[in-house]
Amino acid sequence: MSQPSTVTLKTKLAILSVGLLSFVGILVETSMNVTFPTLIKTMGVSLDTVQWLTTGYLLLTTIVMSTTAYVLKRFNPKPLFLFAALVCLLGGILCWLAPNFPVLLTGRLL
Numbered sequence: 001m002s003q004p005s006t007v008t009l010k011t012k013l014a015i016l017s018v019g020l021l022s023f024v025g026i027l028v029e030t031s032m033n034v035t036f037p038t039l040i041k042t043m044g045v046s047l048d049t050v051q052w053l054t055t056g057y058l059l060l061t062t063i064v065m066s067t068t069a070y071v072l073k074r075f076n077p078k079p080l081f082l083f084a085a086l087v088c089l090l091g092g093i094l095c096w097l098a099p100n101f102p103v104l105l106t107g108r109l110l
Helices: 009-043 052-074 077-097 101-109
Strands: none
Touching: 009 052, 009 101, 052 077, 052 101, 077 101
């Protein structure tokens, strides 16, 4: 008889982090829509322009997802993850401090 295999803490944390990051990704994709009316007034741009915040984000998400396998084979995953987290943090700070729409869009794309 074989003994039941146990799942390590490292594996459990990896599964948890993938689940949380997936949830946050979906939340970030969809929650922007409720801010459109406020952004139109605050930034003085049209709805067509504001929609680029969501469109650009989804476009870059698609590009990143389609190149992930190649990038993971070429670079060490740990520094790559740290770089991605840093860029995401910088993008969030840039969005928070954005004085105008182009800066906000740049932060959103980061």
